[in-house]
Structure formats: structure tokens, C-alpha cells
Amino acid sequence: MLRRVVTPTPVAATTACAVQARSIYEYKFGQTPLSKPLGRLSHLSRATPSKPAPVVAGKVEVTKLHNGARVITHNLGGPSVSIGAYILAGPAYDPPSAPGTGAMMHLALTTSNYNNALFQLDRNIRSVGAAQSHFEKNKHYIGIRIDSRADKWKSSASTASRTEQRHQLQNQKQAQEQFSLNLVQDNIFTCIAAPRFHEPDVERFRDTIDNQVEELRWQYPAEYAKQMLETVAFYREPLGNPRHVPAISNGAISSSVLLEQYSRYVVPSRVVIAGVNVDHAALIAEYENTPFPHSSSAPHHTRSQPSKVNWQDEAAQYTGGERHDQEDRAKVMGTKPDMDLESIVAVGWLAYGKDRKMLKDHAASMVVKALMDIQFKDSIRYTRDETQEHAGVRAFYNPYQTAGLVGFTATADPQAAVRMVTDAVKLVQANKAAVADSTLSVAKKIARTQFMVQNADTQRDYCDYLGTCLAMESDSTVATSLEEVVDAINSVSAADVKKVCETMFSNKTSLYGHGEVLGFPSLRQMGL
Template identity: 20%
Template sequence: MVLSQTCIMLEGTKLLELKLMFSTTLIDEDNGCDKNQHTRTIYERWSLASRNLRSGECQFKMATHMARFRSWNRAHSFGIVAYRRYSSGGGYPNISLSSPLPGMPKPVFASVDEREKYETKVTTLENGLRVASQNKFGQFCTIGVLVNSGSRHEAKFPSGISHFLEKLAFSSTAQYGSKDEILLTLEKHGGICDCQTSRDTTMYAISAEVKGLDTVVDLLADAVLQPRLTDEEIEMTRMAVRFELEDLNMRPDPEPLLTEMIHAAAYRGNTVGLPRFCPADNVEKIDRTLLHTYLKSYYTPERMVLAGVGIEHEQLVACARKYLLGKKPVWGASTPGNVDRSVAGYTGGIIKAEKDMSDVSLGPTPIPELTHIMIGLESCSFLEDEFIPFAVLNMLMGGGGSFSAGGPGKGMFTRLYLNVLNRHHWMYNATSYHHSYEDSGLLCIHASADPRQVREMVEIITREFIQMGGTPGEMELERAKTQLKSMLMMNLESRPVIFEDVGRQVLATSKRKLPHELCELISNVTASDIKRVTTKMLRSKPAVAALGDLTEMPSYEHIQTALSSKDGRLPRMYRLFR
């Protein structure tokens, strides 16, 4: 019997061809060959052919599925040729995904009334509490209480009370026995909580699911008006405050310390010049009685705003009436007569702190020893018309670190980059900041360099202040305005940022300027506006903060003279011995 060459073809397709080759064997009964051995050989070859056939069928099925994917180009897999198929199907051949289908009507998109889309609604309750909200698409909301209370209001109290209240926030209350119980309650609604204090505002905030609104507002009311403030919690807060003070002095970036120092120098012993962080000497002085006395004066309904983003205004007002309108504070009746209503008085001056910065940042890539200088001048409050030109001026100055990360829009064409960092390789940092409050403001420049270059660094910064008084170029002004508008709109894409913006504006003015209104004000700023506000700013006395090795630090009088000159240069110093 002869087994000839066999070809097995899968019918119905030209994509797959499987060839099984067998050698022919002539079995001659007369030659004395072992028939059993030949039979076993034939059986083994047929078994191998069957396995190859099954494998080929699997490959064929797999290739059939893969060929259906639209993104396939002409590909060769498993010996199969597959052609790209378009998303439009067989009825619309060769139409790419980016092209509209012929004969199909144009889609009609739903539109929302612009006023309804961006409107911030404000309602004042009978007790003076203001409720402000802005709806936003999504399943989560951010709700919080902002209080007109901060470190600037501690003139009649030991400094540090606001710092303590920030650490004590969302601890045990009348309804909740511990902070863990509060966190577990929020977890049921996917929520998180936080409290932040500044020089003029204390903010309690919760982000959670919209369906948990009642629980969130009830918890907020309890945390703000009925905290227990147990001895154990106050003692734990003392430990946390001490640790934070130590951490501030050990950070490689001393910007928080310099900000404290520049405010203390600019507003010597009054309002926003009071310490934001609790001084080490006051940690043991603050107790529950002192905290209750402070809360009784400042935590009153007319000094509060309940703000919400991502929630219907009517729902938030209903919750405010239910949980905040009739809730009695744990400290009893308020005493609004003790409120400090002092107006910020700008004084100018200098605060220096000699400090060894050589061991601040250790590790495989330690930061070199630097001396940090911050020089500031009085600007304006955020309630004045000059606030927007000052914001544009701050963006025009820009700046940053020599190795700070960033990309397009970082501000590489701002003045502090072009005139300072790009021209002086030994400058490690040069950044402009603008702090604004309801009755004053401060525009300052922070610079850092090697201690041997301190005098030259100070002169470079004073020259930049003097050059602010000139008329800015058209291109750099437009770039600064565009960057400011871009930063404003990008920040307002975040729900917590919208919440803070709504709360702060309503707390200060009982209304809110919408983003497009602010963009219009920014667009209307002219070069003459920049020159006008800068000329006014340069008349004020400088505020100076210095930290590090100050051996080469010029005197305050020399800095003041440089800022009064035409070129911003420091007076020349002549030494008998060099």
C-alpha cells in the first residue's frame, strides 16, 4: 500500500493553507520488513498531522477576529493577510474617522444659558449667615464654612490661637466622639475634610458625594460650633504645633519663614504683621478657656459664609436653615464688642535672622549654602481698582528657580528670568509675590544666592524695582495679561478652588465677580496703569527680610537709598583694608 503526498486545504477561505507532508512508504510483504513497525510510523505521522490541523484552525479563528479590528493596516500574521477596515463600514468605504459621513444631518448640541451656567447665588439668613453656591456638573460637591477670623485678629490674645484651631478642627464634637468617627462617617459618602487658616480667614471644607449633603452640612455645623476641645486634644495639638515649628526651621525652602518675616517687617506689630504660626513661647499659654473666649468673639453668624460648589442653591439654603440657623455654640452667647477692627498700618522696616544654612539640605544632592533676601513695597488691597494692575505687574515680573520644572506658559520671558536668572548664573532663585488683604497689600521679590554675592544680589533686586517704574513694552504686557488670564481660568477648573474663590469673595464683599468679568478687567489694563501703580508703590518705605549668612548684607538705609535713586544702585562702600 502506498501513502502518497497529501494536501489538506481549509475550504471556503484563501487566507490559510496548511500543508501536511508525509513520505511515501512501500510496504512489501515479500521483503521481510516488520509490518508492525511501519504501521506505528504511519499512525504517529497521522497523529502529528491532526494536531497541526487543529492548531491551524485555532490560528485561523484568531486571525479572523483580529482582522475585524478597525485599526489594522495591511498586516501579515500567522501567514494571513488582513486589510484595514474603516469605522464607517461597507456602506461608506474609505472614509476616515475624522471625516463626517455624507448625507448625515449635523449634530445639534444642547446649550445652557450663560448667566445660569456661571451665576453665583447668595442668600442671607435671618441670623446674618450668608449662603453662597455655584452649581457644577458632577456627582461630588465641595461644601465649607469660611470665617472672618485669622492671625490678624489676635491683637487682644496671645498669637497662635488660629494655628491651634486649625489643628483642632474636625476633632471630637457634641455628636461625634472622635476624629476617627468623623472620618468614618465621611468615608460612607466618599468624603474628605480639611481646615486651613490664613492671616484673615479660617476655612473648614468637606468634599463628598452630592447625595450626602445633609450629613456634610450637619457635620460642618457640629465641627464649627460645637467642638469639645478636650484636654487630651489640646495637648496633642501642642505637640503637633511644636513639630511644625521645628519642621519650618529645617526645610530647604525657607519661603514660609521669609513670608512671616516680611509681614512682620512691613506691618510692625499690627494686624497682618502678627505671627501666623504660634510662637514657641505661646504654645503652653493657649488652653480651652482662651480658645472659647476667642471663639465667642469671632465665630458669629454675621462673620461666616456657608459656600458650596456642585450643589443646587435651594438645597444648600434648606440645609443651612436646618442645621446652622438654630444651633447654639458650645461657648455660649457671642460678644461681638471684643472684635478687633484695626486697619492695617504699613510701617516698613527690616528683620534679619543669622542662620547657618550649610546643613539644611543633606543627602546625595545637597542644596548649596544660600542666603535668602526678600524685599517688598506696599501695594493695595483687593477691594481697590488698582488690584488688577498690581496682579498684572506681579505676573510681568514672574520669576522662579534656576532649576524649577515647567513648560510652555511657565514664564521664561518674564523680567526676573530675562534680566536676573539668565544674566547672573550665581543667582539660585528670583521670584515675585503679591499678598493682598482687605485694607493693604505687599508686593515683594524673593532672591537667593551664595553668601559672598549678597550685596550684588540686593542691588540687582533694587534695580528691578526701579525699572518697574518705566513704561512696559507692548509685547511683555500682553504676554503678562494672557498668562494671568490663563492661570486664572486653569485654576478655576478645580472644584475646591472655585469653592475658595466663591467663599472669600462673598465673605469680603457679599458678592462674586465672575471669571469673565475678571478677564475683561485684566484685558483693560494698560501700560499707563502699570506705570501709575508702580510710581505710587515706589514711594513707600521698603520692607526687608534676610535669612542666612548676612556678613555681606547691606544696611537698611543703603537699600532705602537705592530704591530712592534713579538707577537702583547701592551707595559705594570704601574700605581701608581689603
């Protein structure tokens, strides 16, 4: 039997090998060299951490800055922060020749800017375990949000002490090797103030955008039907612009189109900076100390004036109508072994929006949606979308600014789809009659719970709510709090529900169907 013999290695040789092995990782990408201790405190002196003082949740603070941007924060004292920029440049402001520009815009803003390349922005996020999201909100807003630790969102210049800054100036080599993290400044504020819209950066995501639309259409058909219903209900109107990038517009939205759209709508007066668990003054200082200040007097902004969109009377944009898209889903998807056919239908009516001036009607619209949940035997929904639902009838309510769309989606076999839709419409029409007090009380509780879960369950949701709760007037600093909406829901009466139902059924019904819809009747044939 052979036995392995290990010869002891001298300590000096071991240390030399360790240094040699470690040096191969020092590629000078800007990170702290591995030959230096991690952290600011030396490993030789470990001070006993002091017990942190209890943080009392502050109030919501709103400030309008000198350049027109508005900052809203709520410091709850949590260990992580959410900071986002919400811009009035959503799908409702897309140019008629390029629908989907708003959906492309929030992606293009995060690719690169005049201070950082794409890989540098990605490195900023990964270096501290942060998360970045970009999205559209309520058809009017596009957003960029950063979620990170509470001690990692500030720029290095503002977080370092004077002694450390003086030491860095004395030792220029160490200052070059030190990784300078400006997370929020680089990944949000500079992206808004000085984007590049580099054509190769935009081109690399075109396939991804097409794949996202295809995945939405074939894997989440109910959510796709909801989004397409908006294009039917507000046909050729600003609210009828798609939330996604249509395949026909993907190649037309070039770098020059994005730059023109940016120059028109991404101006400071249309930007809201929101933060949760951050100090209000610190967030303002971070924004104002951005390397590229954002000014509406810049030549590209003064040269391009935004087109006026009448958001104060969005109900006038409602047209109603219907559209059927025949699809052989079983053949295209290839994931149905029995080649089962299915029909997906979305039906909607005009409702009220979330503007502060119609807060009571907005609350009543949420209660009507909750009444539909009760009639459809549905439960409390934790998300607005339909990405987790695959069959049955589901109610929805999409609020915009002064208008909304309330209705339901139905997913079933083609033989049962017609009866399912007609029965669901009859249940909804029954709300025109007097609603029992007991049923109304349950509906208000459901509406209140759904509203709080969708807007305050996580700090990310709450940050999105803060960024979109200010009045759309650029000089307004009045925010609609969660408590005001909850109080409005609690005060909804049967008369308020009847008012919403009268608005719904005094306008044309909208319908969108896809899948197996060759035999599906029209609205006129169904008596709608």
C-alpha cells in the same frame, strides 16, 4: 513524591464556616452588617440605569439667612462637590497676647464637637472616601472644606425616602445598626456651632504644629521668608500677625483662649457657607437642619464682643523695616553633605488689596507681579506658595482686603545673594518708567492665566474663591465674579501700572533674611 489530596466539603458546612468567619467583623460600630446586601437595591433585581439628564451649569446664587450667615453656591453639575465654611477669624484678628490663635483655631474646630468625637468625625470622612481641609485665607479668613461625592454630602435624614424612614421606625434594631452619615452637618456646621475645644484634643496636636513650622523654616525657606516678611512689613499690626503658630505661643494658646476667640469672632454674621456642584436650596436646608443651630444671641457670643480691626484702610498698617535671622542651616538640617551655606531673602513693597472697590488697582498689582515674572525669566506659577522652589529669584503678590504686599524672594549662596537682591530691585524699579505695549500685553496674559489657574483650576480652588469673594460687610450679598476680575486685568493700562509702582516706592522697603546673613548689608547700605 507526596501529593496533596483535597476532600470535598459539604455545601452546608462551607456556608456555616463562611457565616462564622464573617461574623467576627461585625463589631457594631454603626456600619451596615456584612450579612446584609450592600446598597439599597437588592442583588436579585438589577434595573437598567437610566441615562442621566444633562445638567446645565447654573448661576452663582447668594442668600443671607435669618441668623446672619451667608450662603453662596455655583452648581456646575459635576460628579463631586466641595462645601466649605469661611469665617472672618483669621490671623488678622489674633489677640496681641497670643499670636497664632487664628492658625490654631481652624485646627481646633475640626477636632471634636458636642455631637461627635474626633474618631467619629474621622470615620465620617473615611467611610465615603471624602477629604477634609482646614486652612487660613488672605489673613482674614479661616476655612473648613469637605470634598466628596455628589450623593454623599447630605444627611441621611434628608436623603432617605419616606418609605425608608417609615421602615426604619418600624424596625428599631435595624435603624440602630444602620450607619447614619451626616457628613457636612457633623464635620462643618456642628463644628462651628458647638465646638468643644477639648484640652486633650488640642494638646495632641501641639507637637504637630511645631513640626509644621520647623518643616516650613528648614525645608521651604522661601515660603517661610515670605510669611516672616509680613510680620516685618506690618510690624505689630493686625496684618503682621503670623500665618503659623510661633513656638513661643504654642503653649499659651489654651482651650480657654480658643473659647474666648471663638466667642468673639465665630458668629453667624462672620460666616460664609460656600458650595460648588450643590443645589442652593439643599445646602441652605442642610445648614438650617443642623442639630445645634448657630445663633449670635447665645450667651457666650453676647458676652464677648469682637475687637474692631480697620480693614478699610489696611495701608495705614504698613510700617516697613528689616530683620535678619542668622542660621547655621547646614548644621541644623543635616541634609547638606558638603555643608553648603545659603542665604534666603524676601523683599516687599506695599500694594493694593482685592476689595471690590479697588478692583482695578488689584488687577494692576497682579500685572506688576507678572512684569516681575518676565524680568526674572520666570514661568506661569500654579501655586501661590514657594514650597516647590529651591533657588533663584521668584516674584510674589499677597493680596489682603484693601492692601497687599508685592515683592520677590531670592535664594542663593551668601557670596551671590547681595548682588542677586540688588539686581532684582533695579529690575523692579525699572517698572516706574513707561512699559512697552508689547510687554504689557504679555504681562496681562500671564496675570490672567495665573489668576484663573490659582482660583478656578480645581473645584476646591473655586470653592475657596466663592467663600472669600463676598464683601466683608455682614449685610452684603454682592460677589465679585471671576469674569469681573479677568475684565479688570484686560483693561489695565500703563498708567495703572505706574500708579501701583508709585504706591510701592513711595513707602519704605521691607526685607527679611535668614540663613547666612551675618555679612548681608542693611537696606540703608544697599540704598533702599
